[in-house]
Amino acid sequence: MITALGFGLMFLIVTLILLRRISPLVAFVTLPVIACAMAGFTPSEIGKFATDGLKAVAPTATLFIFAILYFGVMRERGLFAPLVNFLLRSTGGKPLAVALVTVAVTAVTHLDGIGAATFLLVIPALLPLYLRLGMPREMLLCLVVLSAGVMNMVPWGGTTARASAVTGIDASQLWIALIPVQAVGLALVLALAAFLGLRAQRSISGDSRVAGGPLPETAQQADDSRQLSLGHWRYWANLALTLIILACLFTGAFPLFACFMVGLGVALLLNYPSLAEQNQAVLRHASDAMQMALVMLAAGILLGVLAGAGMSDGMAHWMINILPDGSANWLHLIIGAFGVPLGMLFSPDAYYFALLPVIRDVAVAAGVDPAAVAKALLIGENTGFGISPVVPSVYLAIGLAGVELYRHIRYTLLWAWGISLVMLAAAVLLGVVTL
Secondary structure (H helix, E strand, O other), rough: OOOOOOOOHHHHHHHHHOOOOOHHHHHHHHHHHHHHHHHHOEEEEEEEEHHHHHHHHHHHHHHHHHHHHHHHHHHHHHOOHHHHHHHHHHEEEEEEHHHHHHHHHHHOOOOOOHHHHHHHHHEEEEEEEHHOOOOOOHHHHHHHHHHHHHHHOOOOOHHHHHHHHOOOOOOOHHHHHHHHHHHHHHHHHHHHHHHHHHHHHHHOOOOOHHHOOOOOOOHHHHHHHOOOOOOOOHHHHHHHHHHHHHHHHHOOOOHHHHHHHHHHHHHHHHHHHHHHHHHHHHHHHHHHHHHHHHHHHHHHHHHHHHHHHHHHHHHHHHHHHHHOOOOHHHHHHHHHHHHHHHHOOOOOOHHHHHHHHHHHHHHHHHHOOOHHHHHHHHHHHHHHHOOOOHHHHHHHHHHHHOOOOOHHHHEEEHHHHHHHHHHHHHHHHHHOOOO
16 A cells, blocks of 8 residues: 555656646645555654654755855846856857857766755856846756766765665776766767757847847846946955855865855845845845745655655565566666656655665576666666756756746656666667676
8 A cells, every 4th residue: 555655646746746736845745644644654653754854855955045045146246247248258149059068067067976066056157148048947957957967976976875885886886887878978968958059049049139138137136237347346255255165065164055054144244234235135035045945845745755654665666576577687777767757756765775775686686787787777867866856956956047847847857868768778788787
């Protein structure tokens, strides 16, 4: 019953979100509780599941709130205007070049393997450029999450570390073998960027107002931009503050959420002398910050229920049991091929700590190398991690880009799945994943 409830719960949530019948906030808060009640859990047990889930996502939700507020202030004060102007000049205002630059910048930025940090660095910097050129926000988000997904298999990343812990294989060994597959994936994302960029270029080529026009501004933002030119001391103070925060992100000297909590406080003092101005600045960006933070906290209830009620384990074992006889040698390829949709059902912890061990045991008993199992599952799940409703950093990405979850999934899902399938096929052809 638990397994059936788990599948039914996730199918219902994804379907209702995609059809826009219910908001993610409502879905994540109500449906898991109803499912638990149907399974016979007591209110105290359900409360414990929810509490455990909230503890897991609380740091990311806090990071989200303060990062959105911080970057909202920085955008408002014109911090990214020189970068946008430089990119416009270097790309010639061509959406094709902008799309390719997006992939390259994201791939380099994500070498640290931290999705939240990558989204925080890339999306706020490039979003004004996309808006100025009339390029879809969904396109930016798609290219960023796919580029990050391909690069996410680095050994210091969370997914490879989980796979290493389960299989007992050194994380660096897994990654080194996957480097050629990453190269294939990056080439595929670049090809996708070229396709989407050319399509956007054709759609706006006849609209001079979009191709070279300024970003729409409020009167307050226009006044701030004039005040904070490159010659203004506050601009350089904002830049120095942002660089300090980024240094903390890369070095791990300070927790991510604490970096932006302190950074926001300093930014408000630097840019708004009076208390009234500080309050107004927070209020201007509070709606964006709180809307997605609430969804992220609600997702914690879903994650807690899936783990605490045993739904994740149940779904993993059920999928193994329904496989036909003689499929054990192909099991890791079958699961890897469905890594993107499975990643939308399982959180990373459930995927690697509940699903992977079962598949490893079945495949190894049939003579399959455990490293091949780990690599096959890494390829699929990583490519699609940026569209999964059970990955907290996804809500950070869509909040920064200003894109609703259902629009992001509809725009990106098929591209992500297609790229993962080609990468998996390449891994088999290159001998990285064996039978």
